[in-house]
Amino acid sequence: MTRRELEQLVDLGEGISVEFKRRAPRPERIAKEAVALANTNGGRIVLGVNDDGTIMGVEHTSEQEFLLRQAVNAHSRPVVEYQTERIVVEPRCDVLVVTIPESSTKPHVVVPDEEARDDEGQTYVRVEASSVEASPETIQELRNQEDHAGVTFEFGETESLLMRYLDDYGRISVSQLAQLADIPPERASQTLLRLTEADLLHLHPDEDGDYFTLNY
Template sequence: MTRRELEQLVDLGEGLSLEFKRRVPQPQRIAKEVVALANTRGGRIVLGVNDDGTVAGIDHASEERFLLRQAVEAHCQPPVDYETERVVVEPRCDVLVVTIPESDEKPHLVVADGAPEEQGAVYVRVEAKSMEASPETVQELREQRQKSGTTFEFGETESLLMRYLDDYGRISVSQLAQLADISPEQASQTLLRLTRADLLHLHPDEDGDYFTLNY
Protein backbone atom coordinates (compact mmCIF):
# COMPACT_ATOMS: atom_id res chain seq x y z
CA MET A 1 0.00 0.00 0.00
CA THR A 2 1.35 3.42 -0.95
CA ARG A 3 1.13 6.50 1.23
CA ARG A 4 -1.52 7.91 -1.15
CA GLU A 5 -3.59 4.71 -0.89
CA LEU A 6 -3.28 4.93 2.90
CA GLU A 7 -4.55 8.52 2.84
CA GLN A 8 -7.52 7.48 0.69
CA LEU A 9 -8.30 4.65 3.13
CA VAL A 10 -8.12 6.95 6.16
CA ASP A 11 -10.33 9.52 4.40
CA LEU A 12 -13.13 6.93 4.42
CA GLY A 13 -13.36 7.24 8.21
CA GLU A 14 -14.19 4.53 10.69
CA GLY A 15 -17.09 2.29 9.72
CA LEU A 16 -18.37 -1.25 9.51
CA SER A 17 -15.09 -2.58 8.11
CA LEU A 18 -12.55 0.03 9.21
CA GLU A 19 -11.17 0.79 12.68
CA PHE A 20 -8.46 3.27 13.70
CA LYS A 21 -6.13 2.75 16.66
CA ARG A 22 -3.29 4.99 17.84
CA ARG A 23 -1.38 1.82 18.76
CA VAL A 24 -2.16 -1.73 19.89
CA PRO A 25 -4.28 -1.30 23.05
CA GLN A 26 -4.66 -3.81 25.90
CA PRO A 27 -4.63 -7.39 24.53
CA GLN A 28 -8.32 -8.18 25.05
CA ARG A 29 -9.37 -4.83 23.57
CA ILE A 30 -7.53 -5.37 20.30
CA ALA A 31 -8.71 -9.00 20.26
CA LYS A 32 -12.30 -7.69 20.44
CA GLU A 33 -11.76 -5.58 17.31
CA VAL A 34 -10.12 -8.46 15.42
CA VAL A 35 -12.88 -10.90 16.36
CA ALA A 36 -15.67 -8.44 15.52
CA LEU A 37 -14.33 -7.91 12.00
CA ALA A 38 -13.77 -11.63 11.42
CA ASN A 39 -17.33 -12.37 12.59
CA THR A 40 -18.88 -9.72 10.35
CA ARG A 41 -17.62 -8.87 6.86
CA GLY A 42 -13.91 -8.62 7.50
CA GLY A 43 -12.03 -5.34 7.28
CA ARG A 44 -8.98 -3.43 8.42
CA ILE A 45 -7.53 -2.05 11.63
CA VAL A 46 -5.15 0.84 10.94
CA LEU A 47 -2.58 1.27 13.70
CA GLY A 48 -1.01 4.72 13.98
CA VAL A 49 -4.17 6.70 13.23
CA ASN A 50 -6.28 8.58 15.78
CA ASP A 51 -10.05 8.23 15.96
CA ASP A 52 -10.48 11.53 14.12
CA GLY A 53 -8.40 10.28 11.18
CA THR A 54 -5.20 12.11 12.08
CA VAL A 55 -2.19 10.06 11.00
CA ALA A 56 0.06 10.07 14.06
CA GLY A 57 2.20 7.07 13.13
CA ILE A 58 3.99 4.55 15.30
CA ASP A 59 7.69 4.47 16.11
CA HIS A 60 8.27 0.73 16.14
CA ALA A 61 6.10 -1.29 13.73
CA SER A 62 7.82 -4.56 14.68
CA GLU A 63 6.90 -4.07 18.34
CA GLU A 64 3.25 -3.37 17.45
CA ARG A 65 3.21 -6.51 15.26
CA PHE A 66 4.52 -8.53 18.19
CA LEU A 67 1.91 -7.15 20.60
CA LEU A 68 -0.85 -7.82 18.08
CA ARG A 69 0.28 -11.40 17.49
CA GLN A 70 0.44 -12.04 21.24
CA ALA A 71 -3.07 -10.66 21.76
CA VAL A 72 -4.62 -12.63 18.89
CA GLU A 73 -2.94 -15.89 19.86
CA ALA A 74 -3.88 -15.52 23.53
CA HIS A 75 -7.42 -14.19 23.29
CA CYS A 76 -9.06 -15.14 19.95
CA GLN A 77 -10.73 -18.56 19.76
CA PRO A 78 -10.73 -20.20 17.31
CA PRO A 79 -7.61 -18.49 15.91
CA VAL A 80 -8.21 -15.61 13.49
CA ASP A 81 -6.23 -15.22 10.26
CA TYR A 82 -4.90 -11.75 9.45
CA GLU A 83 -2.17 -9.99 7.50
CA THR A 84 -0.15 -6.88 8.36
CA GLU A 85 1.41 -4.31 6.05
CA ARG A 86 3.80 -1.54 7.11
CA VAL A 87 3.36 1.81 5.37
CA VAL A 88 6.15 4.37 5.78
CA VAL A 89 4.67 7.83 6.35
CA GLU A 90 7.95 9.59 7.09
CA PRO A 91 11.26 8.63 8.75
CA ARG A 92 10.61 6.84 12.07
CA CYS A 93 6.87 7.22 11.52
CA ASP A 94 5.01 4.20 10.18
CA VAL A 95 1.42 3.03 9.96
CA LEU A 96 0.52 -0.65 10.29
CA VAL A 97 -2.49 -1.85 8.27
CA VAL A 98 -4.01 -5.05 9.67
CA THR A 99 -6.31 -6.86 7.21
CA ILE A 100 -8.77 -9.39 8.65
CA PRO A 101 -10.84 -11.43 6.16
CA GLU A 102 -14.38 -12.50 6.91
CA SER A 103 -14.04 -15.87 8.62
CA ASP A 104 -15.41 -19.25 7.59
CA GLU A 105 -15.13 -20.42 11.22
CA LYS A 106 -17.60 -18.10 12.92
CA PRO A 107 -18.22 -17.34 15.66
CA HIS A 108 -14.83 -16.32 17.05
CA LEU A 109 -14.72 -15.48 20.73
CA VAL A 110 -12.58 -13.28 22.97
CA VAL A 111 -11.38 -15.28 25.96
CA ALA A 112 -9.68 -14.02 29.11
CA ASP A 113 -6.32 -15.31 30.27
CA GLY A 114 -6.69 -18.89 31.44
CA ALA A 115 -10.47 -18.96 30.94
CA PRO A 116 -12.15 -21.84 29.08
CA GLU A 117 -13.44 -21.08 25.59
CA GLU A 118 -17.10 -21.47 26.61
CA GLN A 119 -16.70 -18.40 28.85
CA GLY A 120 -15.61 -16.23 25.95
CA ALA A 121 -17.64 -13.39 24.42
CA VAL A 122 -18.61 -13.01 20.76
CA TYR A 123 -18.32 -9.58 19.13
CA VAL A 124 -19.62 -8.22 15.82
CA ARG A 125 -19.37 -4.89 14.02
CA VAL A 126 -22.37 -2.57 14.12
CA GLU A 127 -21.70 0.56 12.06
CA ALA A 128 -18.38 1.88 13.43
CA LYS A 129 -18.45 -0.07 16.72
CA SER A 130 -17.53 -3.53 17.92
CA MET A 131 -20.23 -4.78 20.28
CA GLU A 132 -21.06 -8.00 22.06
CA ALA A 133 -23.39 -10.19 20.03
CA SER A 134 -26.85 -11.14 21.23
CA PRO A 135 -27.74 -14.83 21.69
CA GLU A 136 -29.67 -14.69 18.40
CA THR A 137 -26.68 -13.28 16.54
CA VAL A 138 -24.36 -15.89 18.04
CA GLN A 139 -26.69 -18.70 16.98
CA GLU A 140 -27.04 -17.19 13.50
CA LEU A 141 -23.25 -17.08 13.14
CA ARG A 142 -23.03 -20.74 14.14
CA GLU A 143 -25.66 -21.80 11.66
CA GLN A 144 -24.76 -19.71 8.62
CA ARG A 145 -23.28 -22.70 6.81
CA GLN A 146 -26.52 -24.65 7.30
CA LYS A 147 -28.92 -22.14 5.73
CA SER A 148 -29.42 -24.06 2.50
CA GLY A 149 -32.18 -26.64 2.61
CA THR A 150 -33.82 -25.29 5.75
CA THR A 151 -37.48 -26.33 5.97
CA PHE A 152 -40.24 -25.33 8.38
CA GLU A 153 -43.98 -25.35 8.80
CA PHE A 154 -45.63 -22.02 8.04
CA GLY A 155 -48.14 -21.77 10.87
CA GLU A 156 -50.13 -19.11 12.68
CA THR A 157 -47.10 -17.52 14.32
CA GLU A 158 -45.30 -17.18 11.00
CA SER A 159 -48.42 -15.69 9.37
CA LEU A 160 -48.75 -13.12 12.16
CA LEU A 161 -45.07 -12.30 11.81
CA MET A 162 -45.25 -11.73 8.06
CA ARG A 163 -48.32 -9.51 8.35
CA TYR A 164 -46.60 -7.47 11.06
CA LEU A 165 -43.48 -7.05 8.92
CA ASP A 166 -45.58 -5.99 5.95
CA ASP A 167 -47.07 -3.25 8.12
CA TYR A 168 -44.11 -2.15 10.25
CA GLY A 169 -40.96 -3.34 8.46
CA ARG A 170 -39.05 -4.68 11.47
CA ILE A 171 -39.59 -6.77 14.58
CA SER A 172 -37.64 -7.86 17.67
CA VAL A 173 -37.77 -11.09 19.64
CA SER A 174 -39.77 -9.45 22.45
CA GLN A 175 -42.24 -7.92 19.98
CA LEU A 176 -42.91 -11.27 18.33
CA ALA A 177 -43.30 -12.95 21.71
CA GLN A 178 -45.94 -10.39 22.68
CA LEU A 179 -47.63 -10.42 19.28
CA ALA A 180 -47.99 -14.21 19.10
CA ASP A 181 -48.33 -14.80 22.88
CA ILE A 182 -45.37 -17.17 22.95
CA SER A 183 -42.21 -17.32 25.06
CA PRO A 184 -39.15 -15.25 24.08
CA GLU A 185 -37.32 -18.55 23.45
CA GLN A 186 -40.00 -19.68 20.97
CA ALA A 187 -39.99 -16.25 19.31
CA SER A 188 -36.21 -16.35 18.98
CA GLN A 189 -36.22 -19.80 17.41
CA THR A 190 -39.00 -18.84 14.98
CA LEU A 191 -37.12 -15.76 13.82
CA LEU A 192 -33.84 -17.62 13.47
CA ARG A 193 -35.50 -20.45 11.56
CA LEU A 194 -36.89 -17.98 9.02
CA THR A 195 -33.50 -16.25 8.88
CA ARG A 196 -31.80 -19.54 8.03
CA ALA A 197 -34.36 -20.00 5.28
CA ASP A 198 -33.32 -16.60 3.86
CA LEU A 199 -36.79 -15.11 4.42
CA LEU A 200 -35.60 -12.74 7.15
CA HIS A 201 -32.45 -10.75 7.77
CA LEU A 202 -31.01 -10.28 11.28
CA HIS A 203 -29.67 -6.81 12.11
CA PRO A 204 -27.41 -6.59 15.19
CA ASP A 205 -27.99 -3.25 16.90
CA GLU A 206 -26.73 -1.75 20.15
CA ASP A 207 -30.30 -0.77 21.05
CA GLY A 208 -31.48 -4.35 20.49
CA ASP A 209 -31.31 -6.72 17.53
CA TYR A 210 -34.16 -6.72 15.03
CA PHE A 211 -35.31 -8.66 11.97
CA THR A 212 -36.57 -7.49 8.57
CA LEU A 213 -37.85 -9.22 5.46
CA ASN A 214 -35.01 -10.38 3.22
CA TYR A 215 -36.59 -9.12 -0.01
Protein backbone atom coordinates (compact mmCIF):
# COMPACT_ATOMS: atom_id res chain seq x y z
CA MET A 1 0.00 0.00 0.00
CA THR A 2 1.39 3.44 -0.94
CA ARG A 3 1.12 6.60 1.17
CA ARG A 4 -1.49 7.88 -1.26
CA GLU A 5 -3.54 4.69 -1.00
CA LEU A 6 -3.35 4.97 2.80
CA GLU A 7 -4.63 8.53 2.63
CA GLN A 8 -7.53 7.44 0.42
CA LEU A 9 -8.40 4.64 2.86
CA VAL A 10 -8.31 7.03 5.82
CA ASP A 11 -10.42 9.60 3.94
CA LEU A 12 -13.23 7.03 3.76
CA GLY A 13 -13.33 6.94 7.57
CA GLU A 14 -14.10 4.12 9.95
CA GLY A 15 -16.83 1.69 8.95
CA ILE A 16 -17.89 -1.93 8.99
CA SER A 17 -14.52 -3.03 7.55
CA VAL A 18 -12.12 -0.34 8.84
CA GLU A 19 -11.03 0.47 12.40
CA PHE A 20 -8.54 3.23 13.35
CA LYS A 21 -6.29 2.95 16.41
CA ARG A 22 -3.66 5.41 17.61
CA ARG A 23 -1.61 2.42 18.77
CA ALA A 24 -2.22 -1.20 19.75
CA PRO A 25 -4.66 -1.05 22.72
CA ARG A 26 -4.74 -3.54 25.57
CA PRO A 27 -4.59 -7.16 24.37
CA GLU A 28 -8.24 -8.18 24.77
CA ARG A 29 -9.39 -4.97 23.04
CA ILE A 30 -7.30 -5.49 19.91
CA ALA A 31 -8.32 -9.17 19.86
CA LYS A 32 -11.96 -8.05 20.00
CA GLU A 33 -11.51 -5.88 16.89
CA ALA A 34 -9.73 -8.69 15.03
CA VAL A 35 -12.41 -11.23 15.97
CA ALA A 36 -15.25 -8.91 14.94
CA LEU A 37 -13.73 -8.30 11.50
CA ALA A 38 -13.03 -12.01 10.95
CA ASN A 39 -16.61 -12.89 11.94
CA THR A 40 -18.11 -10.30 9.57
CA ASN A 41 -16.72 -9.36 6.15
CA GLY A 42 -13.05 -9.01 6.99
CA GLY A 43 -11.30 -5.65 6.85
CA ARG A 44 -8.42 -3.62 8.24
CA ILE A 45 -7.21 -2.31 11.57
CA VAL A 46 -5.04 0.76 10.93
CA LEU A 47 -2.58 1.46 13.74
CA GLY A 48 -1.17 4.97 13.82
CA VAL A 49 -4.34 6.87 12.87
CA ASN A 50 -6.54 8.83 15.29
CA ASP A 51 -10.31 8.39 15.37
CA ASP A 52 -10.66 11.72 13.53
CA GLY A 53 -8.53 10.42 10.65
CA THR A 54 -5.29 12.22 11.52
CA ILE A 55 -2.35 10.11 10.35
CA MET A 56 0.13 10.12 13.24
CA GLY A 57 2.10 6.93 12.72
CA VAL A 58 3.70 4.89 15.48
CA GLU A 59 7.29 4.61 16.58
CA HIS A 60 8.80 1.23 17.38
CA THR A 61 6.60 -0.52 14.83
CA SER A 62 8.21 -3.90 15.55
CA GLU A 63 7.02 -3.60 19.15
CA GLN A 64 3.48 -2.86 17.96
CA GLU A 65 3.58 -5.92 15.70
CA PHE A 66 4.80 -8.03 18.61
CA LEU A 67 2.00 -6.78 20.90
CA LEU A 68 -0.55 -7.46 18.17
CA ARG A 69 0.71 -11.00 17.61
CA GLN A 70 0.75 -11.74 21.34
CA ALA A 71 -2.78 -10.39 21.79
CA VAL A 72 -4.33 -12.27 18.87
CA ASN A 73 -2.59 -15.54 19.75
CA ALA A 74 -3.53 -15.33 23.43
CA HIS A 75 -7.07 -13.99 23.20
CA SER A 76 -8.75 -15.24 20.00
CA ARG A 77 -10.11 -18.74 19.42
CA PRO A 78 -9.74 -20.06 16.80
CA VAL A 79 -6.73 -17.79 16.37
CA VAL A 80 -7.55 -15.08 13.80
CA GLU A 81 -5.35 -14.99 10.70
CA TYR A 82 -4.03 -11.64 9.48
CA GLN A 83 -1.27 -9.91 7.53
CA THR A 84 0.54 -6.67 8.33
CA GLU A 85 2.03 -3.96 6.15
CA ARG A 86 4.08 -0.92 7.13
CA ILE A 87 3.63 2.45 5.42
CA VAL A 88 6.34 5.01 6.19
CA VAL A 89 4.88 8.40 7.14
CA GLU A 90 7.99 9.98 8.72
CA PRO A 91 11.52 8.79 9.43
CA ARG A 92 11.26 5.98 12.02
CA CYS A 93 7.48 6.45 12.16
CA ASP A 94 5.11 4.08 10.32
CA VAL A 95 1.44 3.28 10.00
CA LEU A 96 0.76 -0.42 10.50
CA VAL A 97 -2.10 -1.78 8.37
CA VAL A 98 -3.47 -5.07 9.69
CA THR A 99 -5.52 -6.90 7.05
CA ILE A 100 -7.92 -9.56 8.32
CA PRO A 101 -9.79 -11.77 5.83
CA GLU A 102 -13.33 -12.93 6.42
CA SER A 103 -12.94 -16.23 8.23
CA SER A 104 -14.04 -19.66 7.02
CA THR A 105 -13.95 -21.01 10.60
CA LYS A 106 -16.55 -18.80 12.29
CA PRO A 107 -17.40 -17.98 14.96
CA HIS A 108 -14.20 -16.68 16.54
CA VAL A 109 -14.36 -15.68 20.20
CA VAL A 110 -12.36 -13.48 22.55
CA VAL A 111 -11.08 -15.46 25.52
CA PRO A 112 -9.61 -14.08 28.77
CA ASP A 113 -6.43 -16.18 28.51
CA GLU A 114 -4.68 -18.55 26.13
CA GLU A 115 -5.61 -21.62 28.18
CA ALA A 116 -9.35 -21.18 27.54
CA ARG A 117 -11.19 -23.76 25.46
CA ASP A 118 -12.60 -22.92 22.04
CA ASP A 119 -16.20 -22.80 23.28
CA GLU A 120 -15.53 -20.16 25.94
CA GLY A 121 -15.41 -16.41 25.56
CA GLN A 122 -17.40 -13.69 23.81
CA THR A 123 -18.27 -13.47 20.12
CA TYR A 124 -18.16 -10.08 18.36
CA VAL A 125 -19.24 -8.81 14.95
CA ARG A 126 -18.99 -5.48 13.18
CA VAL A 127 -22.05 -3.22 13.12
CA GLU A 128 -21.36 -0.05 11.15
CA ALA A 129 -18.14 1.35 12.73
CA SER A 130 -18.33 -0.62 15.99
CA SER A 131 -17.45 -4.10 17.22
CA VAL A 132 -20.42 -5.38 19.23
CA GLU A 133 -21.20 -8.56 21.14
CA ALA A 134 -23.11 -11.02 18.97
CA SER A 135 -26.59 -12.18 19.93
CA PRO A 136 -27.39 -15.92 20.25
CA GLU A 137 -29.12 -15.71 16.84
CA THR A 138 -26.07 -14.13 15.21
CA ILE A 139 -23.76 -16.75 16.73
CA GLN A 140 -25.96 -19.54 15.42
CA GLU A 141 -26.06 -17.89 12.00
CA LEU A 142 -22.24 -17.73 11.95
CA ARG A 143 -22.11 -21.44 12.72
CA ASN A 144 -24.65 -22.22 10.02
CA GLN A 145 -23.15 -20.19 7.19
CA GLU A 146 -21.31 -23.15 5.68
CA ASP A 147 -24.42 -25.37 5.75
CA HIS A 148 -27.15 -23.29 4.12
CA ALA A 149 -27.48 -25.38 0.96
CA GLY A 150 -30.47 -27.69 0.81
CA VAL A 151 -32.28 -26.35 3.89
CA THR A 152 -35.97 -27.28 3.89
CA PHE A 153 -38.86 -26.36 6.19
CA GLU A 154 -42.64 -26.51 6.50
CA PHE A 155 -44.44 -23.26 5.77
CA GLY A 156 -47.06 -23.10 8.49
CA GLU A 157 -49.21 -20.53 10.26
CA THR A 158 -46.28 -18.89 12.05
CA GLU A 159 -44.37 -18.46 8.80
CA SER A 160 -47.45 -17.00 7.09
CA LEU A 161 -47.93 -14.47 9.90
CA LEU A 162 -44.25 -13.60 9.68
CA MET A 163 -44.28 -12.98 5.93
CA ARG A 164 -47.40 -10.81 6.13
CA TYR A 165 -45.82 -8.78 8.96
CA LEU A 166 -42.63 -8.27 6.94
CA ASP A 167 -44.63 -7.19 3.91
CA ASP A 168 -46.27 -4.51 6.08
CA TYR A 169 -43.41 -3.41 8.34
CA GLY A 170 -40.18 -4.53 6.65
CA ARG A 171 -38.38 -5.89 9.71
CA ILE A 172 -38.98 -8.04 12.78
CA SER A 173 -37.14 -9.13 15.92
CA VAL A 174 -37.32 -12.39 17.85
CA SER A 175 -39.45 -10.82 20.58
CA GLN A 176 -41.82 -9.28 18.03
CA LEU A 177 -42.39 -12.64 16.31
CA ALA A 178 -42.90 -14.35 19.67
CA GLN A 179 -45.60 -11.81 20.55
CA LEU A 180 -47.16 -11.82 17.07
CA ALA A 181 -47.47 -15.62 16.85
CA ASP A 182 -47.95 -16.20 20.61
CA ILE A 183 -45.03 -18.62 20.76
CA PRO A 184 -42.01 -18.92 23.10
CA PRO A 185 -38.98 -16.76 22.18
CA GLU A 186 -36.91 -19.92 21.64
CA ARG A 187 -39.31 -21.13 18.95
CA ALA A 188 -39.44 -17.66 17.37
CA SER A 189 -35.65 -17.63 17.23
CA GLN A 190 -35.54 -21.09 15.65
CA THR A 191 -38.15 -20.10 13.04
CA LEU A 192 -36.29 -16.95 12.02
CA LEU A 193 -32.94 -18.74 11.85
CA ARG A 194 -34.41 -21.59 9.79
CA LEU A 195 -35.76 -19.11 7.24
CA THR A 196 -32.42 -17.28 7.27
CA GLU A 197 -30.61 -20.55 6.53
CA ALA A 198 -33.00 -21.05 3.60
CA ASP A 199 -31.98 -17.59 2.29
CA LEU A 200 -35.50 -16.20 2.66
CA LEU A 201 -34.53 -13.82 5.47
CA HIS A 202 -31.45 -11.75 6.25
CA LEU A 203 -30.21 -11.29 9.82
CA HIS A 204 -29.00 -7.80 10.75
CA PRO A 205 -26.88 -7.60 13.93
CA ASP A 206 -27.60 -4.32 15.70
CA GLU A 207 -26.51 -2.69 18.95
CA ASP A 208 -30.16 -2.02 19.84
CA GLY A 209 -31.22 -5.60 19.11
CA ASP A 210 -30.89 -7.86 16.07
CA TYR A 211 -33.63 -7.86 13.45
CA PHE A 212 -34.58 -9.78 10.32
CA THR A 213 -35.70 -8.62 6.88
CA LEU A 214 -36.77 -10.35 3.68
CA ASN A 215 -33.80 -11.43 1.59
CA TYR A 216 -35.33 -10.41 -1.75
